[in-house]
Amino acid sequence: xxxxxxxxxxxxxxxxxxxxxxxxxxxxxxxxxxxxxxxxxxxxxxxxxxxxxxxxxxxxxxxxxxxxxxxxxxxxxxxxxxxxxxxxxxxxxxxxxxxxxxxxxxxxxxxxxxxxxxxxxxxxxxxxxxxxxxxxxxxxxxxxxxxxxxxxxxxxxxxxxxxxxxxxxxxxxxxxxxxxxxxxxxxxxxxxxxxxxxxxxxxxxxxxxxxxxxxxxxxxxxxxxxxxxxxxxxxxxxxxxxxxxxxxxxxxxxxxxxxxxxxxxxxxxxxxxxxxxxxxxxxxxxxxxxxxxxxxxxxxxxxxxxxxxxxxxxxxxxxxxxxxxxxxxxxxxxxxxxxxxxxxxxxxxxxxxxxxxxxxxxxxxxxxxxxxxxxxxxxxxxxxxxxxxxxxxxxxxxxxxxxxxxxxxxxxxxxxxxxxxxxxxxxxxxxxxxxxxxxxxxxxxxxxxxxxxxxxxxxxxxxxxxxxxxxxxxxxxxxxxxxxxxxxxxxxxxxxxxxxxxxxxxxxxxxxxxxxxxxxxxxxxxxxxxxxxxxxxxxxxxxxxxxxxxxxxxxxxxxxxxxxxxxxxxxxxxxxxxxxxxxxxxxxxxxxxxxxxxxxxxxxxxxxxxxxxxxxxxxxxxxxxxxxxxxxxxxxxxxxxxxx
Ligand code: BES
Ligand code: ZN
Numbered sequence: 293x294x295x296x297x298x299x300x301x302x303x304x305x306x307x308x309x310x311x312x313x314x315x316x317x318x319x320x321x322x323x324x325x326x327x328x329x330x331x332x333x334x335x336x337x338x339x340x341x342x343x344x345x346x347x348x349x350x351x352x353x354x355x356x357x358x359x360x361x362x363x364x365x366x367x368x369x370x371x372x373x374x375x376x377x378x379x380x381x382x383x384x385x386x387x388x389x390x391x392x393x394x395x396x397x398x399x400x401x402x403x404x405x406x407x408x409x410x411x412x413x414x415x416x417x418x419x420x421x422x423x424x425x426x427x428x429x430x431x432x433x434x435x436x437x438x439x440x441x442x443x444x445x446x447x448x449x450x451x452x453x454x455x456x457x458x459x460x461x462x463x464x465x466x467x468x469x470x471x472x473x474x475x476x477x478x479x480x481x482x483x484x485x486x487x488x489x490x491x492x493x494x495x496x497x498x499x500x501x502x503x504x505x506x507x508x509x510x511x512x513x514x515x516x517x518x519x520x521x522x523x524x525x526x527x528x529x530x531x532x533x534x535x536x537x538x539x540x541x542x543x544x545x546x547x548x549x550x551x552x553x554x555x556x557x558x559x560x561x562x563x564x565x566x567x568x569x570x571x572x573x574x575x576x577x578x579x580x581x582x583x584x585x586x587x588x589x590x591x592x593x594x595x596x597x598x599x600x601x602x603x604x605x606x607x608x609x610x611x612x613x614x615x616x617x618x619x620x621x622x623x624x625x626x627x628x629x630x631x632x633x634x635x636x637x638x639x640x641x642x643x644x645x646x647x648x649x650x651x652x653x654x655x656x657x658x659x660x661x662x663x664x665x666x667x668x669x670x671x672x673x674x675x676x677x678x679x680x681x682x683x684x685x686x687x688x689x690x691x692x693x694x695x696x697x698x699x700x701x702x703x704x705x706x707x708x709x710x711x712x713x714x715x716x717x718x719x720x721x722x723x724x725x726x727x728x729x730x731x732x733x734x735x736x737x738x739x740x741x742x743x744x745x746x747x748x749x750x751x752x753x754x755x756x757x758x759x760x761x762x763x764x765x766x767x768x769x770x771x772x773x774x775x776x777x778x779x780x781x782x783x784x785x786x787x788x789x790x791x792x793x794x795x796x797x798x799x800x801x802x803x804x805x806x807x808x809x810x811x812x813x814x815x816x817x818x819x820x821x822x823x824x825x826x827x828x829x830x831x832x833x834x835x836x837x838x839x840x841x842x843x844x845x846x847x848x849x850x851x852x853x854x855x856x857x858x859x860x861x862x863x864x865x866x867x868x869x870x871x872x873x874x875x876x877x878x879x880x881x882x883x884x885x886x887x888x889x890x891x892x893x894x895x896x897x898x899x900x901x902x903x904x905x906x907x908x909x910x911x912x913x914x915x916x917x918x919x920x921x922x923x924x925x926x927x928x929x930x931x932x933x934x935x936x
Pocket of ligand 2: 615638641
């Protein structure tokens with residue numbers, strides 16, 4: 293039974309004091325007036341400045357029959373002496389809340405749930421005592437479980453067992469765990485997870501290497517992490533060791549391909565440690581999820597979640613692994629304090645990813661990667677400049693009242709990385725690396741704001757070395773500053789020239805010497821992207837067919853190349869791409885690929901109608917994150933439907 297007792301939520305219920313005579317209805321009305329401007333973090337209702345979780349213990353029963361998690365979230369709190377604890381929840385069914393440690397000492401507590409905000413969810417306000425330390429929330433997930441993807445066996449590689457995984461970043465953890473969902477609070481966690489006997493459970497914690505007969509798994513994450521990094525995956529999984537402290541999990545059907553593709557993992561870890569210090573999380577594993585996973589990779593600590601599109605068969609997309617590994621420093625050790633500071637996670641990571649790639653594969657390769665990203669940055673800047681939020685080209689964002697997902701553009705990623713590249717170039721690598729090592733050391737297991745970073749940069753690097761730098765312009769102004777580091781890549785120019793020659797009608801496939809023959813293997817993925825991007829934005833379909841005859845872009849299996857090719861094909865009316873593109877959209881749920889394809893399909897009524905037809909069939913294989921983004925493109929006037 294739920295008791296709605298009456299109490300004051302003076303901090304958040306602006307101008308409302310719920311007196312003792314109030315009714316439950318009054319409280320609900322008051323809760324609906326929560327003043328979001330009072331939310332410090334911008335995206336969390338929690339009162340972490342007064343009371344915050346120190347350790348979270350989860351008891352989870354993962355039920356595939358009714359695609360529900362039955363859970364208890366046991367919070368151990370640091371309480372400064374307040375009588376209310378506020379948690380974030382989104383579409384969770386809260387059964388009861390108790391106070392006290394250990395089942396025998398639990399007493400039911402009064403709580404109220406505030407009005408729902410489409411983006412933030414609801415505040416769960418629990419009445420406590422100033423001395424309360426333990427709060428236990430009994431709950432179950434619902435159909436609107438935005439973080440969780442429940443997959444039927446047909447959507448897996450093996451097609452025999454179901455699969456589930458969660459995606460927490462940025463503010464979706466609250467849809468599967470009731471907690472204080474703000475990146476500025478760091479917690480340790482443990483979990484007891486029950487799953488069907490034939491499946492294995494993995495978390496962003498110390499993980500099992502083999503299945504157990506009972507389907508019961510215990511997890512510990514002893515290092516403090518922000519809530520968005522709590523993650524769970526359950527499926528028919530197998531482990532393959534790749535090095536002394538690293539390996540890969542995947543469905544048995546993919547494990548061989550994974551072992552081949554990620555063979556360089558120990559080298560990547562070694563290179564990263566050489567640059568920015570010891571890896572702090574003991575074990576580094578990957579888990580390759582089904583194709584619906586909305587990202588290429590997600591840096592869940594100790595266990596990066598990865599999309600099988602990384603399995604290109606030629607190890608050419610390993611930079612995504614370098615990226616997620618780099619997050620073990622930038623993001624996971626030193627975390628953005630708010631989503632407005634997202635570039636501190638991603639910009640640092642793209643920069644560091646480039647350094648790891650340079651260390652292992654050389655500067656030529658890392659330069660090509662950076663140039664491809666730079667092209668995306670220029671395109672994004674042009675688009676954002678015309679949008680309703682032109683100030684989104686600032687590194688420091690202002691996302692209050694908006695979805696933090698809006699900040700997930702190449703500004704944070706690439707402008708952020710080029711800021712650091714420019715700075716490195718100005719001060720020299722030696723000084724710069726010394727500074728970065730000091731940064732990671734000082735802020736390890738802490739969060740930081742852009743302003744905090746700026747102060748540290750001035751104090752530690754610029755002032756002592758008498759260096760002037762336009763930091764403020766980079767952080768708080770629009771566009772790309774004119775001193776941005778320029779990359780000159782002969783290899784990039786070469787493929788661009790090849791594209792120009794082809795566009796001018798030259799038969800680039802007719803060569804005198806056999807060794808000059810143009811095959812797909814001759815260039816890396818990013819060189820082909822540069823080639824395709826350089827072709828005219830509207831091509832003669834016969835010309836595109838000719839390229840396909842020689843290079844088979846349309847069916848090559850490399851999702852990066854296929855996406856670029858499909859976009860060009862859509863805009864050129866090249867119909868040969870339709871069958872493979874449909875197959876691709878039915879299979880892959882990674883947002884980075886879906887968005888450009890659907891966006892370009894939305895440009896004419898005929899292609900839009902085709903896109904809607906495919907989306908209709910494919911959407912059950914997309915995670916909420918991708919599904920809602922695509923829906924907004926195909927149905928811009930429709931209120932986004934959040935039930936998958
Ligand atoms: N942390 C991000 C993914 C993310 C960002 C999820 C914001 C939710 C909100 C991850 O590290 C990432 O950037 N993935 C990229 C990889 C790429 C930049 C190498 C991706 O999935 O495309
Ligand atoms: Zn990232």
